[in-house]
Amino acid sequence: MPEATQRFFDHRPESVKAARDFTTRTLRAWGLENTGDIRLVVSELATNALTHGSDSEHGFLVRLEPDDGGVRLEVHDSRDLHQPLTGPACPDPEAETGRGLVIVDALAARWGIDPRQPFGKIVWSHFPTAPSATTVRAAEEVRTC
Ligand SMILES: Nc1ncnc2c1ncn2[C@@H]1O[C@H](COP(=O)(O)OP(=O)(O)OP(=O)(O)O)[C@@H](O)[C@H]1O
Ligand SMILES: [Mg+2]
Structure with missing residues (x-):
């Protein structure tokens, strides 16, 4: 069984790609293929951590x-959660934002947010490693907008 691995990323736009590459390399090292869903979700959550979850003083951490x-993906950021974090049920078709968490909700088997000590939060998500399980959930449970 591979061991959990984590990496800290600085607060800069390039860190989103770096987090995605770290995720890709880690999952490959674990012998997992078909990891596109996880890589897309880490991109959304890393972008959120930079955009909404931290100030310029703080980066974010990715843990796999x-x-x-399956695989548990966590993105830790430094801003405390003051209200429930849920994507809009169906973003306005004209809206240019508001789709990231809808994507996370569609691709992860489950996801949620926990407080992090001494401050901040952990946005976690879980993915079965069997691609068919993801497909079944997507077909049966995911909202369509
Ligand atoms: N890590 C976070 N910390 C604090 N608030 C967050 C975080 N992630 C998301 N949010 C809040 O949830 C809202 C919805 O996030 P979501 O990713 O769905 O949309 P977005 O980031 O606004 O736009 P998009 O991802 O489509 O570019 C955000 O606008 C923000 O208010
Ligand atoms: Mg977003």
């Missing part, structure tokens, strides 16, 4: 952990 027969 084998979990429950």
Whole structure:
């Protein structure tokens, strides 16, 4: 069983690609293929961590952990959660933002937010490693807008 691995990223736009590359390399090293969903979700969550979850003083952390027969992805940021974080049910078709968490909700088997000590939060998501399980959930449970 591979060990959990994590990396800290600075507060700069290039860190989103760096986080995606770190995720790709880690999952490949674990022998996992078909990891496009996880890489897309880490891109959205890393972008959110930079845009909404931190100030210029603080970066974010990505942690990957084998979990429950799948992969747990965490993105830690430094801003405390003051209200529930949920994507809009269906973004306005004309809106240019507001789709990131809808994508996360569609691709992850489950996701959520926990407080982080001494401050900040952990946005976590879980992915089964069998691609078919993801497909079944996408077909049956995901909202269509
Ligand atoms: N890490 C975070 N910390 C604090 N607030 C967040 C975080 N992630 C998301 N949010 C809040 O949730 C809202 C919805 O996030 P979402 O990713 O769906 O949309 P967006 O980032 O505004 O736009 P898009 O991802 O489509 O470019 C954000 O506008 C923001 O208010
Ligand atoms: Mg976003």
